[in-house]
Amino acid sequence: MLSLFILIPLLLLFILNLPVKFIRQGAFGLVGLLLSVQILAALLHSLFPWSAFPEILGSFFIFSLAVDNLTLVMLLTIGTVALVSLIVAASTIGQERLRFYFVNLLLICVIGMNAIVLVRDIFSLYVFIEIVSVSSFILIALERNKSAIEGTFKYLMLSAMATVFILSGIACFLLAAGDLSFVSIHSAFYDPAASFILKVAASLFLCGLFIKAGVAPFHGWVMDAYLASPASVSVLLAGVATKISGVYVLLRLFGSVFIVNAPLQNIILFAGAFSIVLGALAALTQDDLKRMLAYSSISQIGYIILALGCATPLAFAGAVFHFFNHAIFKSLLFVNAAALEKRFGSTDMNKLAGQGYKMPVTGITSLMGVLSTAGIPPLSGFWSKLIIILALFSSGRFVYAGIALLASVLTLAYFLVFQRRIFFCKSELQEPALENPGKISRALGFSEISLAIITVVTGAVFVFMPGNWIMPLKGIFW
């Protein structure tokens, strides 16, 4: 049953490429349907445990896939953000040919991400990480405008370095454990003769995955990649693609497969704190909306890495919850940026200043997203940050908890400045003569509203059911 998450999108990919006319026209609808089914399946797993069903093609293929609560949260996130990206693409990409390519590449990216969260073998994990990377390169290069070249190339080069690190780590694991599944690697950590090789391997993996996740000081490619890509691709990249292939793999490997000792934990904590501070400070000085959101992304990822370095079950649960929340509110903010770009033709905050009052839906949902990012109760961002800071306090790392709190204040600062400049003050100037001021389409508005509702509801519901959500997540941590 689990392999269907990979095989059904693959089948849909083949079907979409058949030369039949009405399938091509309905491509967006079909893929949207598939992603909705994925969201429903992830939500309803506790009522209807479909993972216990045997594999459909079990006699032909042996896939070693497994599902636990972390995987379910990730599947839900992937489905939601991919669906939102699809809706944004349906509104913003005009040419017929590009729309078709986008749908196909989105399917390939979703296949890769689903497989990343389902596999239990480290080399298969690498194969699907590469699939997500390659489809991201091609997606960034989709509209082939001048500025995308540099973004793609920088991303390519840094991704190549990450590949080399990860593969060297895999070779060391082969040496130490003889087999590459998660269970054998975990049991190899208990063998004292292998400890040096395993330390080297874990550090190599750490470097490679930090590059993939965009953690400072390896964050050089994040800026150009998010900036240069078309709007719907930014939503997909920022929300899920780079996060699943970087941060989820870190959570899975350093949470339940590797056994890390204190020096490595300190390095992770330091990298997390560095990212938070760097992202927050850099976002204060930005003039362009997408750049500010990209630096904010780096900052939020820093929170997750900080929680990972703390290495207690509570911190881990907070990290996963913050991952989900970040995917939701960051996608919301990027969708708003796409709406602004479509209406006014640019994302430069100087040009957009004072014009946002013409788009009330975007303004209100943007306010929700901003408050959630900054961690204002009772929105969801507040709860996940609270859990992370509590976990840091309870394990004695007061300095890091203080840094996290202060950065939260900084986040609030720069986001409120952005909100006020664009949406809350009315400019007396005429709308600048930017080409093609189109009206915001209904689909974009619908996706913004639904993401904002998810943020609010998650925050409100969380007050009543902490036990239902946090305890199962804690159980994954060894």
Place this chain on the structure above:
Amino acid sequence: MSQSALQLFCTFGIFIILLLITGAYCMFVSFNLIRVLIGFEILIKAVTLLIICAGYVCGRTALAQAIVITLIVIEIVVMVVAGGVALWAYRHNKTIDPRKLSNLKG
């Protein structure tokens, strides 16, 4: 693990590290996008040698070969896509010099 196997691994290890340095140098210090790809190729070759050597030393040659075969397929696709990006850069900027790709400031 026998001493001679460890010796072999370390000898190969020295050469692999030298090859990695060569590839990385080529990738980051070059005037031509195609040479960046050649540098990436050399890096991947070094890692391939590392995997095969690790497999030989611990006796798992079959698994190592399976990994390398899959890795070569992945590497081809990444190379083709990177070549495509280099070509597209050439057609837009009329040059394949990575120092001139500075359309994005900051």
Place this chain on the structure above:
Amino acid sequence: MVNMTINLILLFALILVALWTVMTIRLIRSIVGLALTSAILSVIMYRLHSPLAAVFELSVCSGLISVIFVTTVSFTQRISKEKLRIRRKERLLKFWYLPVILIATAVMLCQHLLTPQFTLPLLVPAQGLGVRDLLWSCRHLDLLGQVVMLLAGAFGVVILFKESRK
């Protein structure tokens, strides 16, 4: 002892050819050097008891990748003689660091690694599966990954290599 000597000769040849590939000025010679590196690597892999991987490396990396590179390069223009001379000077200036760095690193590593101070674990002997059986019976997920990767590559080629009609 003879085995180790042959291995050492091959490894030295590998490094020297890779160095030549990186440092040579004309691009076509670089690509030929890359193919030669793949060939030497393939011989080393054969000596390390990995014949299937050696054949794959020889046919794909020596052959296919060189063809891809030459095709890509043929789409770009030849540089003029003037630029070639300037480039030669720039290049020599920047690239003479490389052999120096390599020799320094080699000397440093030799002192550390020739008497290794770590141990490797003793592993249980593996099941006696050959490569083909392993690939086709245990690693289906990798094969699926290869298929998806090739599809992604096909889309990449279509999107990136097409001339844009303006």
